[in-house]
Amino acid sequence: MLPTHVTLVEVGPRDGLQNEAQPVATADKARLVGLLQDAGLTQIEVTSFVSPKWVPQMADSTAVMAAVMGSIERRPGVRYSVLTPNLKGLEAALADPATRPDEVVVFGAASEAFSQRNINCSVAESIERFAPVVQAAHVAGLRVRAALSCALGCPYEGEVSPDAVERVVRLFKDLGVDHLGVADTIGVGTPRRVQAAMERALKHFPLGEVSGHFHDTYGQALANVYACLEMGVHVFDASVAGLGGCPYAKGATGNVATEDVVYLLQGLGIETGINLDRLVDAGAFISQVLGRPPVSRVARAVLAK
Ligand code: HMG
Ligand code: MG
Numbered sequence: 001m002l003p004t005h006v007t008l009v010e011v012g013p014r015d016g017l018q019n020e021a022q023p024v025a026t027a028d029k030a031r032l033v034g035l036l037q038d039a040g041l042t043q044i045e046v047t048s049f050v051s052p053k054w055v056p057q058m059a060d061s062t063a064v065m066a067a068v069m070g071s072i073e074r075r076p077g078v079r080y081s082v083l084t085p086n087l088k089g090l091e092a093a094l095a096d097p098a099t100r101p102d103e104v105v106v107f108g109a110a111s112e113a114f115s116q117r118n119i120n121c122s123v124a125e126s127i128e129r130f131a132p133v134v135q136a137a138h139v140a141g142l143r144v145r146a147a148l149s150c151a152l153g154c155p156y157e158g159e160v161s162p163d164a165v166e167r168v169v170r171l172f173k174d175l176g177v178d179h180l181g182v183a184d185t186i187g188v189g190t191p192r193r194v195q196a197a198m199e200r201a202l203k204h205f206p207l208g209e210v211s212g213h214f215h216d217t218y219g220q221a222l223a224n225v226y227a228c229l230e231m232g233v234h235v236f237d238a239s240v241a242g243l244g245g246c247p248y249a250k251g252a253t254g255n256v257a258t259e260d261v262v263y264l265l266q267g268l269g270i271e272t273g274i275n276l277d278r279l280v281d282a283g284a285f286i287s288q289v290l291g292r293p294p295v296s297r298v299a300r301a302v303l304a305k
Pocket of ligand 2: 183246
């Protein structure tokens, strides 16, 4: 039986925008977050506290958090998260009590090569780096989510096995993170392989604390969401307008579009609490800022009416 309710974690402001070469104004990023919460999103990944030399588009993370909490206003019931790969990132995220997030994300990989390219250290070193981040975040009362990149394939090492996934799932479990996201960074997964990777995550984390993060490079993302629904998984990351890509995964496209997932779930009679028309408006706003149409098929169809 499929779940009756699904929670979508909107990653457009972070995963969606991080790879944009053109500058996006801080105010536009904050406005996007505002429109997304108006559409009913209750979990929003706002920005990344990472090195501005590595990911220039996220250099204004402190200002974005201030703008979101100031001009748009922190909305009760909405969980705001940010990426923090190390203590420096966490300290910056927590520097101002008025703008602190509710949740932080540490991100590791199932492949050694991607770990090196993305965060400049081995998988084992990354876990060592995350340990004080997880501890300090918990002391500060924040939730900690882990993203496990390259769970289906790696741009440098090729196919990734369920055993490789489970090895790092265990490391994250031992670290004490609250949630584990299985990420198909380069969008190569297909439903049965995704289920095999998910099974390994579900051996160590409860059903409500495992999510799917699918990029749509090979057009498989919606099928992979459905495959996870069949297993009862009911939390998914998605990116409005299908924005995105990872700077360290060349050629990888954006995440599955939030509009497309909402349309699928509505068709299945699954509650999301999201208003599709308002979501399309949010996608239209950021697409207009970027000067190109949304990638979301549903958004294009709705906007063409
Ligand atoms: P490093 O060079 O090994 O770090 O980078 P370092 O500690 O040696 O520091 C080097 C410089 O970076 C220093 O500055 C530090 O101050 C600075 P300098 O002295 O040269 O002027 N620095 C920082 N600045 C701001 N915030 C920080 C920070 N840390 C160090 N937190 C590091 C290591 C992790 C920082 C770097 O590799 C990095 O920032 N990588 C960014 C990776 C990234 O954001 N990737 C995209 C997000 S992950 C993703 O998209 C996948 C996901 O969507 C799931 C999926 O699809 O797979 C989540
Ligand atoms: Mg991603």
